[in-house]
Each structure stands twice: as C-alpha cells, then as structure tokens.
Amino acid sequence: xxxxxxxxxLPGYPLSKKEEKGVFSSLGDSLSSLKLTIALLIILAxxxxxxxVIPQNASxxxxxxxxxxxxxxxxxxxxxxxMYHAGWFVFLLALLSLNLVVCSWRRLRVTRKFFSLPGERLxxxxxxxxxxxxxxxxxxxxxxxxxRFQEVLSRLFTRPKLVEDSKQAYLLFAEKEKPSRIGVYCIxxxxxxxxxxxxxxxxxxxxxxVNIEEGQAADQVILRNGQQVRFPGFSVQLEKFSVSFYSxxxxxxxxxxxxxxxxxxxxxTEPILVNHPLTYKGxxxxxSSYGVAGVAEAILAVKDRQSGKEVAVAAQMGSRTEIxxxxxxxxxxxxxxxxxxxxxxxxxxxxxxxRPQQKFWVFQNHPGLADRRAGRYRLTIKKIEPRYYSGLxxxxxxxxxxxxxxxxxxxxxxxxxxxxxxxxxxxxxxEKEGGTLVAIAGSSHRDxxxxxxxxxxxxxxxxxxxxxxxxxKERGGQP
Amino acid sequence: MISTxxxxxxxxxxxxxTVLYFNFLAFRSERLGKIATGxxxxxxxxxxAAILWRWVESYQLGMGHAPLSNMYxxxxxxxxxxxxxxxxxxxxxxxxxxxxxxxxxxxxxIAYASLxxxxxxxxxxxxxxxxxxxxxAHVITCFLSYASFALSCAVSxxxxxxxxxxxxxxKETGWISLFPPLDSLDALVYKTIAxxxxxxxxxxxxxxxxxxxxxxxxxxxxPKETWSLITWFVYALFLHARLAxxxxxxxxxxxxxxxxxxxxFTYFGVNYVLAGLHSYA
Numbered sequence: 001x002x003x004x005x006x007x008x009x010l011p012g013y014p015l016s017k018k019e020e021k022g023v024f025s026s027l028g029d030s031l032s033s034l035k036l037t038i039a040l041l042i043i044l045a046x047x048x049x050x051x052x053v054i055p056q057n058a059s060x061x062x063x064x065x066x067x068x069x070x071x072x073x074x075x076x077x078x079x080x081x082x083m084y085h086a087g088w089f090v091f092l093l094a095l096l097s098l099n100l101v102v103c104s105w106r107r108l109r110v111t112r113k114f115f116s117l118p119g120e121r122l123x124x125x126x127x128x129x130x131x132x133x134x135x136x137x138x139x140x141x142x143x144x145x146x147x148r149f150q151e152v153l154s155r156l157f158t159r160p161k162l163v164e165d166s167k168q169a170y171l172l173f174a175e176k177e178k179p180s181r182i183g184v185y186c187i188x189x190x191x192x193x194x195x196x197x198x199x200x201x202x203x204x205x206x207x208x209x210v211n212i213e214e215g216q217a218a219d220q221v222i223l224r225n226g227q228q229v230r231f232p233g234f235s236v237q238l239e240k241f242s243v244s245f246y247s248x249x250x251x252x253x254x255x256x257x258x259x260x261x262x263x264x265x266x267x268x269t270e271p272i273l274v275n276h277p278l279t280y281k282g283x284x285x286x287x288s289s290y291g292v293a294g295v296a297e298a299i300l301a302v303k304d305r306q307s308g309k310e311v312a313v314a315a316q317m318g319s320r321t322e323i324x325x326x327x328x329x330x331x332x333x334x335x336x337x338x339x340x341x342x343x344x345x346x347x348x349x350x351x352x353x354x355r356p357q358q359k360f361w362v363f364q365n366h367p368g369l370a371d372r373r374a375g376r377y378r379l380t381i382k383k384i385e386p387r388y389y390s391g392l393x394x395x396x397x398x399x400x401x402x403x404x405x406x407x408x409x410x411x412x413x414x415x416x417x418x419x420x421x422x423x424x425x426x427x428x429x430x431e432k433e434g435g436t437l438v439a440i441a442g443s444s445h446r447d448x449x450x451x452x453x454x455x456x457x458x459x460x461x462x463x464x465x466x467x468x469x470x471x472x473k474e475r476g477g478q479p
Numbered sequence: 480m481i482s483t484x485x486x487x488x489x490x491x492x493x494x495x496x497t498v499l500y501f502n503f504l505a506f507r508s509e510r511l512g513k514i515a516t517g518x519x520x521x522x523x524x525x526x527x528a529a530i531l532w533r534w535v536e537s538y539q540l541g542m543g544h545a546p547l548s549n550m551y552x553x554x555x556x557x558x559x560x561x562x563x564x565x566x567x568x569x570x571x572x573x574x575x576x577x578x579x580x581x582x583x584x585x586x587x588x589i590a591y592a593s594l595x596x597x598x599x600x601x602x603x604x605x606x607x608x609x610x611x612x613x614x615x616a617h618v619i620t621c622f623l624s625y626a627s628f629a630l631s632c633a634v635s636x637x638x639x640x641x642x643x644x645x646x647x648x649x650k651e652t653g654w655i656s657l658f659p660p661l662d663s664l665d666a667l668v669y670k671t672i673a674x675x676x677x678x679x680x681x682x683x684x685x686x687x688x689x690x691x692x693x694x695x696x697x698x699x700x701x702p703k704e705t706w707s708l709i710t711w712f713v714y715a716l717f718l719h720a721r722l723a724x725x726x727x728x729x730x731x732x733x734x735x736x737x738x739x740x741x742x743x744f745t746y747f748g749v750n751y752v753l754a755g756l757h758s759y760a
Contacts, residue, residue: 034723038716045712052702052753084700184722198698207696246604254607274607275693286695287607393695403697407684414677449666 033099040096047092051083097192104188111181114422120163120173122426122441130426130441132452134459142429142436146170148465149427156458157425168431175424180445183416190410197402205397212238213293213389217261221394232281234262239269241290241388254287256390272392282396289391292337296387298346300362303378312382328352328377333359335384342366344384352376421446425458438462482536482546483600485529486555490593492522493558493586500579504654512575516566519582523562526589530559533602542604547618550750551600554592556618557746560626561585568630576659577667580633613689621682621707625742627675628714631668632739635732638664642729665728668735669721676714683707703757706745713738 054075055062063072063081079086113119127133138145146162153160153174164171206229208221219235220228239257246252259269260280272278277286295317302323303310315321315332322329331349339345343365350358352375363369367380422445430437440459444451499515502508533546546552565581592598641658658664686704687697698704717734720726726734749757 034719037719038724041712041716041719045709045716048705048709048712051700052705052749056700248604250604250606252604252607253610273610275611275689277692277695284695286693288695395695397696400691400697404688407687410680411677411684414680418673418677 033103036099037096037103040092040099044092044096047083047089050080054080054083056084057082093195097195100188100191104185108185111185114178114181119424120161121171127426127439127441130443131448132442132455134438134440136438136463137432137435138429138438139435142168142170142431145429145436145438145465146172149429149462152461152465153425153427153458156461157423157454160425160427170429172427172429173424175422177420178422179416180420180422183413183418183420186409186413186416188413190406190408190413193406193409194403197399197404197406199399200402201397201399205395205399207393207395207397209288209391209393211289211291211293211389211391212236214238214241214296214387231283234260234267234281236260236285236392238390241390243290243388254290254390256287256290256392258285282398284395284397286393286395287390288393291389291391292386293389294387295332295335295346295384297385298332298335299382299385301380301382303380305376305378323377326353326376330379337386339363344381346381346384348379350375350377350379421451423451423454425455427462480533480536480600480602482529482533485525485532486589486600487593489522489526489529490586490589492518492525493562493582493589496522497579497582497586500575500582503575504579504657507654507657512578515578516569516575519562519566519578523559523566526555526559526562530555537602540602542602544605544609545615546602547614548605548609549599549603551592551598553618553622554588554598557622557625558585558589558592560622561588561629564623564626564630574659576657577630577634577637580637581630584629584633608693611689611692613685613692617682617685617689620678620685624675624678624682625746627671627678628735628739628742631671631675631735634664634667634671635735635739638668638732639729639736642732661728665731668732672714672717672735672738676711676718679707679711679714683711701757702749702753703745706741706749710738710741710745713741 055066058081060072063075067075075081079088083089122130149172150160150162153172158174158176160172160174162170163173206221206223206227208223208229210218210221212218215238217235217237218231220230222228237259239259241254241256243254244252253273255271255273257269257271258278260267267280270278272285272287274287277284279285298315298317300313300315301310302313311324313321313323315330317332317335320329320331329351331351332346333349334347336345336347339361342363345361345363347359347361350360350373352358355375358373358375360373361369362379362381364381364384423442424444425442426440428439430439440462442451442455442458496515496519499511499518503512503515530546533552537544537546547556561581562585565578565585569575569578592600637658638661641655641661641664644655645661659667683704686707690699690704691697713734717731717738720734721731
C-alpha cells in the first residue's frame with residue numbers, strides 16, 4: 001500500500017497528438033482546399049449581403065428609381081438583380097459542394113481506420129503517446145483482478161472487451177460514443193442532400209399563380225416565366241372565398257373552399273387557409289391573395305320620386321331587374337371596386353317608358369351623385385355582396401422531402417459532433433513478481449477536460465477495487 | 480397592462496443585477512456575488528411570471544396566443560433566454576465571473592423593448608401568416624441560439640480584454656486578474672457556439688418548414704432568411720477555423736464577435752433597413 005506510483009497525467013498536452021497528427025498529415029494536401037472552404041464561406045456571406053441590399057427581381061422601373069441607368073445595366077449584366085440564381089452564385093455553391101466532397105473524402109480515409117482498425121491493441125510507442133495514462137502495482141493474480149476491473153469499467157464507463165488473454169497478461173479495451181467520429185461527415189453529407197433537394201425542386205418542380213373567381217374552376221397554372229402547366233387530369237374549383245377582420249382592422253382569416261374534380265367526378269372539397277395548404281397529386285395550393293372580381297348580388301334602394309316610396313331590390317349583374325308596379329327596368333352593366341378613388345361603383349342601364357335609355361354610374365359611398373339624373377326613380381346602393389376571386393399559389397416541388405431528409409441528417413450530425421465524444425480506455429494487466437502491474441490509458445476525441453475528470457474517476461475506482469479486495473483478504477475471507 | 484409594468488420593473492432589476500455583478504468583480508466580494516446571483520434568479524422568476532401573465536392577458540383580450548409574436552415580445556423573450564442560459568451556466572460552472580458581461584445583454588435587450596419608441600408593447604391579434612404552431616418552435620429555437628451567441632460574444636469580449644492586457648505585457652491587476660484563464664475563456668467561446676449553432680440551424684429549418692406551409696416555399700432568399708444564412712456562414716467559418724485549422728484565441732474570439740454582430744443585424748437590421756416578408760420581428 002502506498003508504494004504504487006501516482007498516475008501520470010500530462011498537463012497541457014496538445015490534443016491527442018498522435019491521432020490528430022494522422023488526420024493532419026493526410027489533410028496536408030487538402031489544406032489548400034480547407035482554405036478554399038473558408039474563402040468560399042466568406043465570399044458567399046459577402047455576396048449574400050449584396051443580395052439583401054440590392055432588391056431582387058424587381059421591375060426595371062423600380063431599379064431606375066434607385067440607380068442610374070448605367071449602374072442598373074452593370075448590375076443586370078453581373079447578375080446582381082437575380083443574384084441567387086445567377087450563374088456565378090450557383091457556381092460558388094457547386095464549388096462549395098465539390099470542396100466539401102473532396103475534403104470529406106480525404107478525411108474519411110483516416111476516420112475509416114477507427115472502424116476498420118479499432119485500435120484495440122497498442123504498440124508501446126502508441127501507448128506512450130496517449131494523453132492520459134496511469135500505472136500502479138496491484139497485489140494478487142491478474143486473473144483475480146480482471147473481473148473486478150471489468151465490473152468497474154462496466155459501471156463507470158462501458159462494458160470492456162477482453163482483447164488479449166494470455167495467462168499472465170490481459171488487455172481490456174472499452175470505447176464509447178464512437179459515432180462522434182462520423183458526425184462531421186453527416187453534416188457535410190446533409191448539406192449536399194439539401195442542395196440536391198433544391199436542385200430537384202428547381203428542375204422537376206414549378207411555381208405559379210392562378211386567380212379563380214368564386215364558382216369558377218381552373219385546370220392549369222401560369223408560371224412566373226409565362227409557361228402554362230396543366231394539372232394532371234384534374235381541375236380546381238373555388239366554391240367560396242371569405243375574409244374576416246379583427247376589430248383593429250387587421251386581417252384575421254383568408255379562406256378558400258376548393259373542390260377538386262377529376263373526370264367530372266368530385267374528389268374532395270376542402271378549405272385552405274394561410275398556413276393550411278391543400279396538396280393533391282403532388283401539387284400544392286396555397287392561399288396567397290384575393291380580390292373582388294365582381295358582384296354576386298347588389299341590393300339597391302329604388303325610390304319613387306312621385307310617391308316618395310322606397311323599395312329595396314336585389315339585382316344580379318347583367319340580368320334585367322323589373323321595378324314592381326311599373327314597366328321600368330334596369331340592368332347592372334359594370335362594376336368597379338374603385339372608380340377613380342370614389343370607391344365601389346355600379347354602372348346601371350335604366351329604362352323607363354317614354355324616355356331614352358340612360359346609362360350612369362351609382363356610387364356606393366356617394367349616394368347623392370346619382371340623383372342629378374332626371375326620371376321617376378332614384379337609385380342608391382344599399383349593399384354590394386362582392387364576388388371574390390382567390391389568388392392561389394400553385395407549387396410542385398418533389399425536392400422538399402429530400403431537403404427535410406437533409407435537415408434531419410444535419411441534426412443527427414450536430415448531435416454526434418457537438419454532444420458526443422469518442423472516448424477510449426485501455427487497461428493492461430501484467431503479472432509480475434509480487435503482484436500485477438496495471439497500466440491504464442485513455443484518449444478522447446473531444447472535450448478533453450471532461451474526459452480527464454472521467455478518467456481520473458475510473459483510475460481511482462480501479463485502485464479502490466484493489467483495496468476492497470485487499471480488505472476482503474485482510475478480514476480473512478477467501479474470495 | 481400589468482405584464483408591461485412587470486417588464487418595466489424587470490428591466491430595472493436587470494440593471495441592478497448588472498451593477499451587482501460589476502461590483503462583485505470590482506470588490507472581489509463573494510457576498511456581493513451571492514447577492515447578484517440571488518437577485519438574478521428572482522428577476523428571472525418575475526420575468527417568467529410576466530411572460531406567462533402576458534399570455535393570460537392575451538386570452539383575456541380574446542386572442543390567446545403565446546407572447547412571441549412581435550418585436551416587443553421577441554425582445555422580452557430574447558432577454559429571458561440570455562438570463563436563463565447565463566444562470567444555468569453559472570450554476571453548472573460554479574463561477575459567476577462572466578455575469579458582469581452577460582447580464583448587460585439581458586438588460587439592454589429588455590430595456591430596448593421598454594424604451595424604444597418604435598416598439599409597441601400592445602398585444603395584437605395574430606395575422607393569418609403567424610397562425611401556426613411552427614411559430615413556437617421557430618421563435619424559441621432562434622432566440623435560444625441568439626442567446627448562446629450573446630454569451631459567446633460576452634466571453635469573447637472578456638478574452639479580448641484580458642488578451643490585450645497580456646499583449647501589452649502589463650501585469651494583470653484589479654478585476655482583469657479575476658477573469659478566468661485565457662484557455663478557459665477560449666474553450667467557453669467555443670462551447671457556447673457549439674450549443675448556439677445547432678439551435679440556429681433548427682431555427683432556420685423550422686422557419687423553412689413554416690415558410691413552406693405559409694408561403695409555399697421553404698426558401699425565398701428573403702432578407703431575413705438570407706441574413707440568418709450569413710450568420711450561419713460566419714459561425715460555420717468559426718467552427719471550421721477552430722476544429723479543422725486549429726485557430727484559437729484572438730482570431731476565434733473576433734469571429735465570435737463578428738458572428739454576434741451578424742445576429743444583431745439579422746434581428747434588428749433586417750427589420751429597420753431592409754424590407755421583406757418577415758416584418759413582424
């Protein structure tokens with residue numbers, strides 16, 4: 001007791017030199033490509049800043065309000081006006097991907113060794129190079145000590161593997177959280193997967209807009225580049241659109257009720273809202289805008305100037321509306337949601353006996369304006385029930401799933417990289433005269449300080465395992 | 480509203496905490512340190528209660544949404560995240576040495592919420608684009624990541640101060656001598672980023688998933704999206720420089736400060752300088 005040497009801890013060691021050196025010498029060639037990575041990240045970041053400062057995809061008129069014509073021309077030629085799709089930007093992304101592949105490939109050759117050659121057995125020289133080592137003499141036979149050690153390691157670290165087993169010498173090896181070694185590859189792979197997903201989307205997908213009036217149907221969409229794409233064998237009908245507001249005037253809900261019809265058969269009817277799109281046959285419909293297309297029904301007050309009586313009449317666009325008890329009739333000819341800043345207006349064709357047909361505008365918000373007209377009847381608008389159109393964004397993007405898969409791989413990669421650390425412990429027992437020499441060594445991939453503490457604890461427990469055994473013997477009990 | 484008044488008092492409490500932590504550093508008094516920690520926990524508790532109360536108030540107003548929906552609420556939440564992360568770190572590391580650099584961040588952001596004229600403290604109903612459960616996941620992960628980056632920036636500033644002193648060859652005196660050793664500060668800069676970076680990534684991904692539901696596109700190169708990506712690039716740069724190129728110390732500390740500047744611009748700059756889809760906060 002007390003004569004065993006204290007464990008050797010190298011203070012201030014620079015990372016587990018041996019293994020990292022290996023990584024580095026193989027990285028030697030690709031150091032330049034790592035520089036490339038850093039350069040690319042900087043260039044992409046700076047370019048993106050330009051992309052947020054210069055408005056993207058605006059109309060020439062808008063640009064000319066900010067820039068001189070020559071500046072506009074230069075920006076356009078350099079692709080700064082649709083920068084994220086410009087050839088050079090895509091090229092930079094491609095270069096980053098390539099760089100990623102090359103870098104990962106080179107590193108992978110080294111990492112593979114941790115899996116193909118797990119490093120269970122170590123040469124003396126390798127042992128000496130490990131950052132954490134301890135050595136002490138233990139009384140008793142190696143074969144007696146071994147199970148105690150296995151128990152301690154299982155309890156405090158993980159189940160060890162018996163790597164060498166000769167009568168006088170044993171080598172135990174235990175390792176934990178090995179996936180930490182491949183985390184970085186997962187992250188790099190995930191970037192490629194995400195970019196692949198984006199590529200799939202840009203080649204096989206489309207994005208366009210369609211406005212559908214209530215009661216109408218659409219079976220195709222016009223893309224941003226003017227191309228027309230038909231929905232595969234189905235059409236979409238807008239049953240109803242509704243909009244509601246909060247008391248503050250802020251919009252509360254936009255809702256379109258859509259019916260999908262395939263070969264004359266109604267397949268489904270579902271509402272879509274912002275944040276609740278509808279997907280059918282890989283095509284997704286989003287609520288994106290709305291507007292007033294016309295009048296579903298207008299309620300007009302018809303005042304008889306002779307009797308002073310006023311009656312409310314419901315009228316539809318384009319159809320003749322008779323005024324009861326007379327041979328007069330009128331017809332709603334046109335509707336404008338906003339006529340010259342005066343608000344909603346209806347153009348009315350009015351027919352009275354013995355009078356030429358009159359055509360005039362009636363304003364919802366300015367009832368007095370229609371009154372100047374001669375004639376028996378005076379019209380004012382009580383209510384206009386608008387017929388809405390709904391603006392739908394129509395998107396097909398078969399790459400989305402791939403992008404999400406990439407994101408999941410990235411998360412897994414982060415977990416492995418930042419929250420795991422490949423830690424290995426070797427324990428060698430060599431029987432000598434007067435006892436067993438125990439040598440223990442450890443190395444960790446990351447978090448050296450944390451591992452140092454863990455290692456100290458295990459080292460301590462192994463010593464105490466011996467003590468417990470000795471005390472057991474002193475008490476006279478046979479194990 | 481009661482919650483708004485509570486937030487105002489919380490602002491002053493954070494100021495008091497900041498002053499206490501500075502005094503702890505200046506006078507090297509363990510007792511002051513304990514008081515600072517105690518007051519900080521109490522402040523955080525009131526802060527939490529105020530956030531919950533604001534949630535209740537939004538129900539009372541007939542809206543019922545989590546207080547994460549506009550600039551004011553996000554600032555308040557950001558400050559909460561910073562205070563929480565710092566106090567958890569303090570508990571774990573049993574050191575309150577970075578308190579005097581972390582607490583000012585918690586104070587500044589909530590003070591900005593209470594005092595800036597452009598930031599309305601009204602509870603508004605959710606516009607359709609915000610009516611989504613992604614809101615919670617997105618905002619919480621983003622601000623937790625911003626908070627870890629804020630801590631990282633605080634530690635980097637400490638590193639740079641201490642390093643400057645060392646470079647000048649002067650003997651460390653006074654409060655600088657109380658800073659943890661440069662190595663520990665450097666390790667902490669890395670650790671906070673190792674927490675913040677995955678969180679930022681989750682924040683961007685949940686934002687993308689949400690955008691895919693709301694706008695029909697997971698990525699539109701909107702200024703907010705682009706700036707979050709720029710921020711992501713800066714921290715990716717940090718990690719590559721540190722893990723693969725073995726950059727340490729001054730250079731990585733500077734990168735961490737630049738990264739946080741990008742965070743701040745993503746958060747404020749985009750809203751005030753650039754127009755885009757993401758105009759709520």
